[in-house]
Amino acid sequence: MKKLLLVAAILTLKNVLPAQTNQKDPMIVKMVNEVSKDSLESYVKKMVSFGTRNTLSSQSDPNRGIGAARNWVLSRFNEFAKQSAAGGRLTAIIDTTTLQKDGRRVDTTLLLGNVMATLKGTDPTDKRIFIISGHLDNMRSSVMDRTGDAPGANDDASGVAALMECARIMCKYPFPATIIFVAVSGEEQGLLGSTFMAEKAKKENWNIEAVLNNDIMGGNNQNETNKASNNQVRVFSEGLSVLDTGRIATTIRSLGLENDGKPRQLARYVKEIGERYVKDLKVVMIYRNDRFLRGGDHTPYVQRGFAAVRITEMNENYNRQHQDVRIENGVQFGDLPEFMDFEYLRKNTAMNLCNLANLAKSPSMPQEVRIETRKLTNFTNLTWKAPASGKVKGYYILMRETTSPVWEKKFFTTDTKMDLPFSKDNYFFAVQSVSEDDNEGIPVLPAPAGR
């Protein structure tokens, strides 16, 4: 028996692959190469040309205000749909809701609209949805100022440009799962558009597996010291969900899973895939939901139990955010396109694209992933069942030391169980499905067997 185990251990170790040397999917490489700096720049400048995109601004003026801006985004989505080879799989709408005065940042009855393009998955049995989000609205120094100029180039035309560019490229390719590209409104007025969408998703039981919220991602220098970086981008994620209470919280504490909540797990994935496909870009994980004094559109999803993260540039410039355009003591204020770095925006867009593509091409999650914890051994025994949808080439078993922020080792198997010569006490493990083209799904942490 002992000898057998040793043989098994040696066999298993032969399959050990370092986590960062995965094969790239040529289709994703091709899409990443299609991301165009010029295209992103043209979208940002067009959005700035609407003068203001404040949520309370005009909805009837054909050239100025949020109404004109969202009609333009819709027309671009419809144009992409026409040019795509996807045969009507990309459809776009403005999803609206009527808001009443709220005594805070909405002082009138208001038709709020999210511009949403849906790239329907090619596999009807695959119910998964992946979302990329940015906010079309913006603000001046006063969030209630609906008439003065507010360029909002970086906050957040950058995020909207990124999702539009992803839609333009991705609608030409097939993905088993569905992808939604959404430019919301009402972010500055209190995350109103994303709350509307997240609430609807929860009520209608959308099977959302990831939300990538992009907000302020095309500037590269901070205001205080002018420190600059266009080769780092941040991904903010919450560790534990507000929903993790009672029995769930007890399990998290006993298994030491406080660093493995859904958004944190997604952030880890985003880092690995982003760095695999995009050259000269480090994805820096920040272990908190958002920055101080700021909010974002991922939060309404996180609060409803979905995996959502915020993607934001490394060095923010507060002279450019939420500021009337002006020069004061020789310092230029205002969110103008000339202060953006479109090559940096290209990289950050590509980082989103490769993640969305890898997720939407992957098989769905393995089911009933279990770890045997009822025996005192120095080994680890994992079992699972095939996913509900998607063709599986096999599975990766991921492993990391309990103090490591990222997965450190991978083992590949075509089986639905694996016995590993490493102690379950000393490492974290997860299982992920892998497609024929090497696209990995979201890792699933095992639950103790028999519980």
Ligand SMILES: [Zn+2]
């Ligand atoms: Zn913003």
